[in-house]
Amino acid sequence: MKQILVVDDEPVIREVLTALFAGEGYAVLTASDGLAALEAMETAAPDLVIADIIMPRLDGWGLLSRLRERYAETPVILLSATFRGNPPDRVVFVAKPFDIDHLLAVVERMFLA
Amino acid sequence: MEHGPDTVAVFLDHVGDGVTVQDPSGRLIYANAAAARALGFSTAAELLATPLSQVMERFAVFDGDGEPFPLDRLPGRRALRGEPEPAVTVRFRINDTGDERWSVVRASPVLDAAGRVRFAVNVWQDATAQKRTEIAQRFLAEAGEALSASLNIDETLANIARLAVPRLADWSAVHMVGEDGAISQIAVAHVDPERVSWARRLHEQYPADPNAEQGVPKAVRTGQPELIPEVTDEMLVAAARNPEHLAILRHLGLTSALVVPMIARDTAVGAITFIAAESGRRFDERDLELAQELARRAALAIENARLYDAERAARLAAEDAQVRFQTLFEGVPDAILVVDGGGRIVEANAAAGLLLGYELEALLGLPVRDVSCASAPPLFGNFEEDGERRAETELRRRDGSAVPVEVWTRRLDPPAGPIGIAVVRDITERREGDQIREEVLTAIAHDLRSPLGAIKLHAQSLQRSLRRSGAVDPQRLDDGLQAVSTMSARVGALLEDIVDIARDRGPGAVPFDPEPTDLSALAERCAAEVAAATSADVQAEVAVESLVGRWDAHGIERVLLNLLNNAVKYSPAGGTVTIRVDRIDDATVTAAQVVVADEGIGIPAADLARVFERYRRGRNVGQIAGTGLGLTGAKQIVERHGGSIAIASEEGRGTRVTVRLPLEPGAG
Numbered sequence: 001m002k003q004i005l006v007v008d009d010e011p012v013i014r015e016v017l018t019a020l021f022a023g024e025g026y027a028v029l030t031a032s033d034g035l036a037a038l039e040a041m042e043t044a045a046p047d048l049v050i051a052d053i054i055m056p057r058l059d060g061w062g063l064l065s066r067l068r069e070r071y072a073e074t075p076v077i078l079l080s081a082t083f084r085g086n087p088p089d090r091v092v093f094v095a096k097p098f099d100i101d102h103l104l105a106v107v108e109r110m111f112l113a
Numbered sequence: 114m115e116h117g118p119d120t121v122a123v124f125l126d127h128v129g130d131g132v133t134v135q136d137p138s139g140r141l142i143y144a145n146a147a148a149a150r151a152l153g154f155s156t157a158a159e160l161l162a163t164p165l166s167q168v169m170e171r172f173a174v175f176d177g178d179g180e181p182f183p184l185d186r187l188p189g190r191r192a193l194r195g196e197p198e199p200a201v202t203v204r205f206r207i208n209d210t211g212d213e214r215w216s217v218v219r220a221s222p223v224l225d226a227a228g229r230v231r232f233a234v235n236v237w238q239d240a241t242a243q244k245r246t247e248i249a250q251r252f253l254a255e256a257g258e259a260l261s262a263s264l265n266i267d268e269t270l271a272n273i274a275r276l277a278v279p280r281l282a283d284w285s286a287v288h289m290v291g292e293d294g295a296i297s298q299i300a301v302a303h304v305d306p307e308r309v310s311w312a313r314r315l316h317e318q319y320p321a322d323p324n325a326e327q328g329v330p331k332a333v334r335t336g337q338p339e340l341i342p343e344v345t346d347e348m349l350v351a352a353a354r355n356p357e358h359l360a361i362l363r364h365l366g367l368t369s370a371l372v373v374p375m376i377a378r379d380t381a382v383g384a385i386t387f388i389a390a391e392s393g394r395r396f397d398e399r400d401l402e403l404a405q406e407l408a409r410r411a412a413l414a415i416e417n418a419r420l421y422d423a424e425r426a427a428r429l430a431a432e433d434a435q436v437r438f439q440t441l442f443e444g445v446p447d448a449i450l451v452v453d454g455g456g457r458i459v460e461a462n463a464a465a466g467l468l469l470g471y472e473l474e475a476l477l478g479l480p481v482r483d484v485s486c487a488s489a490p491p492l493f494g495n496f497e498e499d500g501e502r503r504a505e506t507e508l509r510r511r512d513g514s515a516v517p518v519e520v521w522t523r524r525l526d527p528p529a530g531p532i533g534i535a536v537v538r539d540i541t542e543r544r545e546g547d548q549i550r551e552e553v554l555t556a557i558a559h560d561l562r563s564p565l566g567a568i569k570l571h572a573q574s575l576q577r578s579l580r581r582s583g584a585v586d587p588q589r590l591d592d593g594l595q596a597v598s599t600m601s602a603r604v605g606a607l608l609e610d611i612v613d614i615a616r617d618r619g620p621g622a623v624p625f626d627p628e629p630t631d632l633s634a635l636a637e638r639c640a641a642e643v644a645a646a647t648s649a650d651v652q653a654e655v656a657v658e659s660l661v662g663r664w665d666a667h668g669i670e671r672v673l674l675n676l677l678n679n680a681v682k683y684s685p686a687g688g689t690v691t692i693r694v695d696r697i698d699d700a701t702v703t704a705a706q707v708v709v710a711d712e713g714i715g716i717p718a719a720d721l722a723r724v725f726e727r728y729r730r731g732r733n734v735g736q737i738a739g740t741g742l743g744l745t746g747a748k749q750i751v752e753r754h755g756g757s758i759a760i761a762s763e764e765g766r767g768t769r770v771t772v773r774l775p776l777e778p779g780a781g
Binding site (some may be wrong): 010011012017019023032057079096097099100101 | 593685687
């Protein structure tokens with residue numbers, strides 16, 4: 001069973017994504033910001049990280065650079081309303097507000113790759 | 114060769130001067146032809162045949178000042194008395210004709226062998242022409258003085274009329290032509306002041322007919338003088354308007370009249386009238402000449418006075434315009450700069466000095482580029498081509514700082530050379546306002562995106578489950594619908610904020626319905642709601658289980674939610690948010706108190722005073738979204754309850770907001 005780490009400061013987003021991915025047969029972990037996500041990475045090895053950009057303490061960009069230091073191979077989906085430039089390797093940008101089918105398709109494609 | 118007395122008499126008849134000889138009794142025993150004529154007789158014989166008393170009745174003698182001259186002071190009488198006999202200058206008036214003559218009278222005694230006076234020989238030298246010239250010159254000199262003494266036209270003309278009486282005439286009047294062509298009497302003079310006021314009334318009663326065939330109207334109309342040596346009764350009949358008027362005119366006993374127009378720049382501006390009555394004087398060509406000269410000078414004086422008046426009026430108007438302009442120029446709140454063709458500031462108002470941080474004197478003469486920002490568009494675009502232009506740019510203050518301005522510029526081309534005028538308005542506040550609004554709307558848009566996204570996610574997620582398996586787990590359905598409901602409420606609240614911003618009013622503009630409300634229960638519910646929505650650590654501490662007052666439950670709930678959400682929002686690193694409810698019941702106050710405290714970023718001391726202002730937020734908010742409306746609304750709602758709200762904060766340590774709501778004594 002593939003494991004996904006959902007990082008978002010909005011409880012609602014965490015809840016709905018958890019329900020969604022669980023329904024699709026994924027195991028789901030959540031964290032409320034970048035630092036909490038790094039803590040979770042200490043004890044778990046998710047196959048995919050889905051993170052919001054704007055978060056307190058450590059935002060999405062900060063989390064990405066920290067992940068690249070220790071977990072270079074872990075694919076990351078960044079959620080944001082606005083993006084500048086092209087995403088780095090093994091990173092996909094998904095624009096908010098996103099469509100569930102589109103998000104699920106991106107997730108599946110990333111696991112296939 | 115010898116000649117008898119008759120031969121001498123023939124010689125003397127050819128002498129132009131009058132020669133008379135009196136015997137010691139004063140009787141005339143000889144007169145030549147000139148003497149006879151001078152005294153109004155056709156021949157010497159006629160004169161000698163007339164008794165002296167009758168001769169003396171024919172004329173009157175006056176001295177140089179116009180006073181009656183005592184006859185026994187004539188040199189002949191003195192010579193007969195053996196007194197010294199200095200020459201005298203006297204004026205005769207022949208009573209019948211009104212004819213006046215001046216004579217220098219000399220006399221010398223003829224003595225017998227015993228030294229007794231036998232005869233007095235009088236020589237009457239005619240000095241009329243010389244005297245008249247002298248009088249005329251003196252009069253003109255005095256008139257000139259009077260004319261130049263005042264620049265007030267009416268006063269000047271009154272002086273002229275006064276000067277003429279009684280030396281030139283018994284009556285004198287000055288008429289002026291008004292702008293409408295009407296003729297009005299400006300001045301009238303007579304030796305008797307009572308007659309003057311009477312004449313004024315007469316003029317008011319019978320104003321001059323501008324079309325009259327005589328007098329002032331005619332002189333004004335034709336520009337020609339009119340000399341009436343002898344006023345006849347026919348003339349009075351012709352001039353009279355009615356029998357009463359005629360009676361008055363006849364009563365005046367007019368003997369002679371003279372009207373001269375005053376002509377300035379080829380136009381008759383008025384006329385001077387001289388009238389003889391009591392004196393019996395007859396005006397002649399010489400009087401006319403004098404009067405015309407006087408009129409010419411008076412016209413010149415009138416012209417000067419009018420020019421002076423016009424110039425003075427123009428000057429006053431200019432001064433007035435200058436004052437009004439200055440008031441306006443300094444009174445406008447906008448800065449005004451006037452720049453010459455060389456790009457130097459030549460005029461600036463006080464507002465310009467204030468805006469740019471210069472003393473006004475320092476601003477004048479300054480090149481306009483010194484107040485321009487290199488990075489911003491110039492104040493005047495292309496000065497050579499620009500007509501009127503409106504633009505937004507920045508100007509540089511004396512201290513180097515930039516000030517955003519809206520400018521209206523225009524090139525003008527007065528004769529002295531082209532100038533540019535700039536009306537400059539400081540738009541710092543507007544820019545700030547625009548920026549704040551933009552930030553607020555961006556923040557609201559951001560705030561809207563999350564709940565809307567969440568609603569969409571829940572809906573899509575539930576729909577996906579339903580399609581996949583034909584049913585949804587009831588618990589999951591319930592959770593999802595609850596979440597949709599909560600998010601919808603958040604969207605609704607944000608939309609209310611947007612409406613408030615659009616109407617530029619605070620969120621307090623909502624219905625106000627005080628009803629029994631339990632503050633403790635409300636605080637606990639709000640704490641739970643915020644904790645659930647944010648996963649923050651929110652603790653409610655209620656000192657009394659139930660604290661009921663008459664408050665607007667919806668409004669107070671909004672206040673508490675706002676304070677709690679703020680506390681959570683501005684605690685990005687977490688920490689505990691507490692809401693504490695107390696009852697304050699001391700000597701001075703009975704109130705319900707709510708304190709919301711957090712351990713967040715706090716508010717910089719400099720911003721603390723302004724956090725209750727709309728759109729105002731602390732400078733340390735960073736990326737934390739917000740409208741800056743929350744506290745403004747909270748304050749309005751609290752104050753509407755007669756309560757108070759206070760904020761204490763320390764940057765980096767946290768914020769503590771205290772709300773007090775009035776509580777009726779004994780309530781709760």
